Amino acid sequence: MLKVQFFLRGAKKCANPSQNLSIYCQLEIEGLKQDTPFSTEYRVPLSEWWNYRQISSPNGQWVNPDYYTAENINRSLQKIERTFFDIMEVLYLMHTPEDITYKMIREHYDPNSQHIRDFKKEKKVKSxxxxxxxxxxxxxxxxxxxxxxxxxxxxxxxxxxxxxxxxxxxxxxxxxxxxxxxxxxxxxxxxxxxxxxxxxxxxxxxxxxxxxxxxxxxxxxREYINAMPIGKLNLEYDAPKEPHYLLPEQRQKIIDCKIKKVEQVRDIAVFLMFTGFSYIDYMELTSNHLIGEGFKKARHKTGIFAFPPLLPEVEMIIKKYGSIEELPRLDDKEVNEQLKFLGAYVGLHQETLGYELSTQDFRDTFCSMMENEFMVEGRTLMHMMGHSTMKQIATYSRMMPTRILHDLKKQKVEFLK
Missing domain, CATH: 1.10.150 (DNA polymerase; domain 1)
Incomplete structure (x- = not known):
C-alpha cells in the first residue's frame, strides 16, 4: 500500500505564519521505512497550509483554496500524487509487492516532466x-x-x-x-x-x-526585474498636526469635574497629563516602575526608558486607589468615548479646542507643560518622555512665547523699553 504525503519543510520550527516554506513530498510503502523526502519546487506561506490551520484538508486540497495560486499548486500536487499511484499500479503488474522499492518507483518518476518545467518557467518572474x-x-x-x-x-x-x-x-x-x-x-x-x-x-x-x-x-x-520601472515619486504630505496643549485653566476644569459617571476616566486623564505616559504604557504600569521620586518604564512602542517625575497630582491618585495596580484600567475605546463626554461637560470640545479629547492629548500636554511651564531643558525632557532624539519633542510640544522669553533672558538679551 503506497502513501504519498506532502508537507512543508521547517514548519515545526517556523514561528512566522506568513513565511514561505517549500512543499516536500515523501513516499511510504507499508512495511518499509519512509523514503527520503524531495522538493516539489512549490512554496506557500505557512498560514495557507491546511495542516497549519488544524483543518482536515479536503481530498486533493493541501493549500487553502482562498490563496491566490492555490488552484495551480493543488492541481500540480494532485498530478504528482496520481503519477506515483500510476507507477505503483504498473509495478504491481510486473513484480511482486515485496520486490518493489522506493528506488524502482523513483526511477519511473521524472521530476522534470512537462508540468514541472512549465511551472519553473512561469516562476522566473515573481508575482x-x-x-x-x-x-x-x-x-x-x-x-x-x-x-x-x-x-x-x-x-x-x-x-x-x-x-x-x-x-x-x-x-x-x-x-x-x-x-x-x-x-x-x-x-x-x-x-x-x-x-x-x-x-x-x-x-x-x-x-x-x-x-x-x-x-x-x-x-x-534580487534580479527579479532588470531595472526600476518607476522613477522618483513626488509624494504630497499633510501638514504636521500641531500638538494639543491643554493650558493650566483647561487642565483644572478636568481636575475639578465631580461627575461620578466619569470619575475613573477623569483620574486616568489627570494621571496621563502629569506623567506623559501613552495609554498602553499606563495599562502596563506596576509599582515596580515607581522608583523613589519618579517612574522608570520601558515604552511599549520602542523599549526606550521614560523617566517622568512623580508629581503631586499623580501621587494623590495613586493614594486614592491604594496602589498603582488598583488604578482603573478601561478599554482604550471606552476611555476615548468617556473623554468626549467629560470634555463636553467641562467645555473642552470641538468648538472650544478645535478637537475632541483623547488620550494622546495628555502626552502632548505633559511635554508642552514641562517645556513651557517648568522650563525643562530639551535633553532632560527627551529622557522624561522616553525619546531617542530631541527632534521628537517637536512632535509633542508646542513652544509658547513665555518659553522663548525665558531662554532669551537666560542669555541676558536686552530688550528695548
Missing part, C-alpha cells in the same frame, strides 16, 4: 504578492514593536483588498508601473471618502505607496 511577502518577512526579522508589526500587516491587507477589487491578484512584479500606483492611490482616496476615516490621510496613503516602491527596489536587488 507582486510574493515579493510583498518577502519584503515584509525581511522587515519582520528586525526587532520591531508589536504595533509596528501590525501596521505592516494592515498595509498588506489594504493592498490585497485593492488587488482583489481590481482583479489583479496575480499581477507580476515586472508589470508594476506608474499607472498601478496611481490607480491604487485613487482607490485609497475613494476609501477615505467612503468610510470617512481620518486614518486615510495623505501620510497614511503614502506609507502604502512607499511599501510598493520598496517591493520594486527589492525585486531589482
Amino acid at each position: 507582486f504578492i510574493e515579493v510583498l511577502d518577502e519584503v515584509i518577512a525581511k522587515k519582520l526579522k528586525k526587532r520591531m514593536a508589536k504595533n509596528t508589526i501590525k501596521t505592516y500587516h494592515s498595509r498588506k491587507n489594504n493592498i490585497l483588498a485593492f488587488l482583489k477589487k481590481t482583479k489583479s491578484l496575480d499581477i507580476k512584479i515586472d508589470k508594476i508601473r506608474y499607472s498601478f500606483i496611481e490607480t491604487f492611490e485613487e482607490w485609497m482616496e475613494q476609501q477615505r471618502n467612503k468610510d470617512k476615516a481620518d486614518k486615510y490621510c495623505r501620510n497614511y496613503i503614502n506609507k502604502h505607496i512607499t511599501l510598493i516602491r520598496q517591493c520594486l527596489d527589492h525585486a531589482v536587488d
Whole structure:
C-alpha cells in the first residue's frame, strides 16, 4: 500500500505564519521505512497550509483554496500524487509487492516532466504578492514593536483588498508601473471618502505607496526585474498636526469635574497629563516602575526608558486607589468615548479646542507643560518622555512665547523699553 504525503519543510520550527516554506513530498510503502523526502519546487506561506490551520484538508486540497495560486499548486500536487499511484499500479503488474522499492518507483518518476518545467518557467518572474511577502518577512526579522508589526500587516491587507477589487491578484512584479500606483492611490482616496476615516490621510496613503516602491527596489536587488520601472515619486504630505496643549485653566476644569459617571476616566486623564505616559504604557504600569521620586518604564512602542517625575497630582491618585495596580484600567475605546463626554461637560470640545479629547492629548500636554511651564531643558525632557532624539519633542510640544522669553533672558538679551 503506497502513501504519498506532502508537507512543508521547517514548519515545526517556523514561528512566522506568513513565511514561505517549500512543499516536500515523501513516499511510504507499508512495511518499509519512509523514503527520503524531495522538493516539489512549490512554496506557500505557512498560514495557507491546511495542516497549519488544524483543518482536515479536503481530498486533493493541501493549500487553502482562498490563496491566490492555490488552484495551480493543488492541481500540480494532485498530478504528482496520481503519477506515483500510476507507477505503483504498473509495478504491481510486473513484480511482486515485496520486490518493489522506493528506488524502482523513483526511477519511473521524472521530476522534470512537462508540468514541472512549465511551472519553473512561469516562476522566473515573481508575482507582486510574493515579493510583498518577502519584503515584509525581511522587515519582520528586525526587532520591531508589536504595533509596528501590525501596521505592516494592515498595509498588506489594504493592498490585497485593492488587488482583489481590481482583479489583479496575480499581477507580476515586472508589470508594476506608474499607472498601478496611481490607480491604487485613487482607490485609497475613494476609501477615505467612503468610510470617512481620518486614518486615510495623505501620510497614511503614502506609507502604502512607499511599501510598493520598496517591493520594486527589492525585486531589482534580487534580479527579479532588470531595472526600476518607476522613477522618483513626488509624494504630497499633510501638514504636521500641531500638538494639543491643554493650558493650566483647561487642565483644572478636568481636575475639578465631580461627575461620578466619569470619575475613573477623569483620574486616568489627570494621571496621563502629569506623567506623559501613552495609554498602553499606563495599562502596563506596576509599582515596580515607581522608583523613589519618579517612574522608570520601558515604552511599549520602542523599549526606550521614560523617566517622568512623580508629581503631586499623580501621587494623590495613586493614594486614592491604594496602589498603582488598583488604578482603573478601561478599554482604550471606552476611555476615548468617556473623554468626549467629560470634555463636553467641562467645555473642552470641538468648538472650544478645535478637537475632541483623547488620550494622546495628555502626552502632548505633559511635554508642552514641562517645556513651557517648568522650563525643562530639551535633553532632560527627551529622557522624561522616553525619546531617542530631541527632534521628537517637536512632535509633542508646542513652544509658547513665555518659553522663548525665558531662554532669551537666560542669555541676558536686552530688550528695548
